[in-house]
Amino acid sequence: MNVYDSDRMSGLLESQGYQLEKDIRKADVVLINTCSIRDKSEHKVLSLLGELRPLKQKNPNKVFGITGCVGQRMGRTLLQRVPHLDLVMGPDAIDRIGGLVGTVLNEGKRVLDVNFDADRKKTYSQPSVVHRAKPSEFLTIMKGCDHFCTYCIVPFTRGREKSRPIAEVISDVRSFVEKGTREITFLGQNINTYGKGTSESLAQLIEQADQIEGLERIRYVTSHPRDLGEDLMAQFGHVSKLCPALHLPFQSGSDSVLKAMSRLYTQSQYLEKIERLRHYCPEIALSADIIVGFPGETDADFKETLKVLAEVEFAGVFMFKYSPRPGTRAVSYEDEVPESVKDERLYQAQALVHSILDRQNRALIGSKTHVLIESLDKKGKCFTGRNPHGKIVHVFNAGMACVGKTIEVEITEANGSNLRGFYVGAPRTIREDGSLSSPSVSQAPN
Numbered sequence: 001m002n003v004y005d006s007d008r009m010s011g012l013l014e015s016q017g018y019q020l021e022k023d024i025r026k027a028d029v030v031l032i033n034t035c036s037i038r039d040k041s042e043h044k045v046l047s048l049l050g051e052l053r054p055l056k057q058k059n060p061n062k063v064f065g066i067t068g069c070v071g072q073r074m075g076r077t078l079l080q081r082v083p084h085l086d087l088v089m090g091p092d093a094i095d096r097i098g099g100l101v102g103t104v105l106n107e108g109k110r111v112l113d114v115n116f117d118a119d120r121k122k123t124y125s126q127p128s129v130v131h132r133a134k135p136s137e138f139l140t141i142m143k144g145c146d147h148f149c150t151y152c153i154v155p156f157t158r159g160r161e162k163s164r165p166i167a168e169v170i171s172d173v174r175s176f177v178e179k180g181t182r183e184i185t186f187l188g189q190n191i192n193t194y195g196k197g198t199s200e201s202l203a204q205l206i207e208q209a210d211q212i213e214g215l216e217r218i219r220y221v222t223s224h225p226r227d228l229g230e231d232l233m234a235q236f237g238h239v240s241k242l243c244p245a246l247h248l249p250f251q252s253g254s255d256s257v258l259k260a261m262s263r264l265y266t267q268s269q270y271l272e273k274i275e276r277l278r279h280y281c282p283e284i285a286l287s288a289d290i291i292v293g294f295p296g297e298t299d300a301d302f303k304e305t306l307k308v309l310a311e312v313e314f315a316g317v318f319m320f321k322y323s324p325r326p327g328t329r330a331v332s333y334e335d336e337v338p339e340s341v342k343d344e345r346l347y348q349a350q351a352l353v354h355s356i357l358d359r360q361n362r363a364l365i366g367s368k369t370h371v372l373i374e375s376l377d378k379k380g381k382c383f384t385g386r387n388p389h390g391k392i393v394h395v396f397n398a399g400m401a402c403v404g405k406t407i408e409v410e411i412t413e414a415n416g417s418n419l420r421g422f423y424v425g426a427p428r429t430i431r432e433d434g435s436l437s438s439p440s441v442s443q444a445p446n
């Protein structure tokens, strides 16, 4: 979501005549888009601001701004603590960014905007500014979250759920597709309830997006197990462009921890959803988030998390140590888990997940898959893209003409979560130095 927000801010500023400058030393305005989901990400922001101070001393006219959730959460305190900061704004102020930056530049004022959109309507409008389009694009279709899981800062920094109308989203998707996008990932903190309070729903949006000519793949994140209805699950069985992949965080396998987290489901209800998803789409690649060391989590509770990890065999798991967030309910919970225990549990969970992934990925060697090539990697050695299951695949014998195209790839190597393969149909000539030559541009698919 932050990638999307950053792109949106640069798009809005570009449409007002600003130019994107990636070198911080050269830029007149430096905006740092931030996340406050865990304490660590906030610390990173503060230490980065410290590192940047010499640049302000060198050039007092250079503007520094903090955008995103740290801005929203810390607001005025951040301006007070960091004298070289000129602008602090939250995620809801994104559409006002041009005016805010203008005020700093033209009037020399320090600016704070952490206002939430005041109206109580369940819809909002935010048409995309499509200057350029990547093969795979994110598109935010709603904002906020109504859940208030007891550990989570999101409802405080991004407010209540509001959705964009389907017609506006579909028109954005068409604009991206016209500019070359082939895969769209719809974004929302709690995306299954998209359209809440209106007559529209996520299932309807997906059906309409499926009809868009030129679009090849549809994905969405993030789902909440309680809100993932039968209609959405069934779509994995019959909507052709919907990728066979779903991110479905479960956070903990223990019913008592889930209750304390206010997640509104039990382990067996979660596992039932997994069963339904696999019923509709046996090949579906499932991924999840877990939190270890939530207050009161015992060894037996943690074993339940390991049990779910072992049973489901996810294709990817993001694993986090619980981090207390100011203002959330869990902050006041007793029975804090010592840091060393959190470390040990994280280590155990990671070891289990990695061994499962390693096995899964090695089983793919020799198989063929379709990869939407997104880019040439930074070192210029291989092309990178994802298969329909969301796995990243590095392809060594593709050419620039493959970027933005879906090509058939044979998996030849699996190194941890790293898959490598060859573009089937491209010549595999080996150069003298042992490297493989790229196919000529004409050999890329049309």
Ligand code: 5AD
Pocket: 037, 038, 151, 152, 153, 249, 251, 289, 290, 291, 320, 321, 322, 323, 324, 325
């Ligand atoms: N501490 C640790 N992890 C958290 N997450 C959200 N809040 C916290 C927190 N306070 C994790 C959850 C969520 C993911 C985006 O971040 O697993 O699904």
Ligand code: SF4
Pocket: 145, 146, 147, 148, 149, 152, 153, 154, 155, 189, 190, 224
């Ligand atoms: Fe946070 Fe997700 Fe819970 Fe909403 S559903 S409060 S975003 S963890």
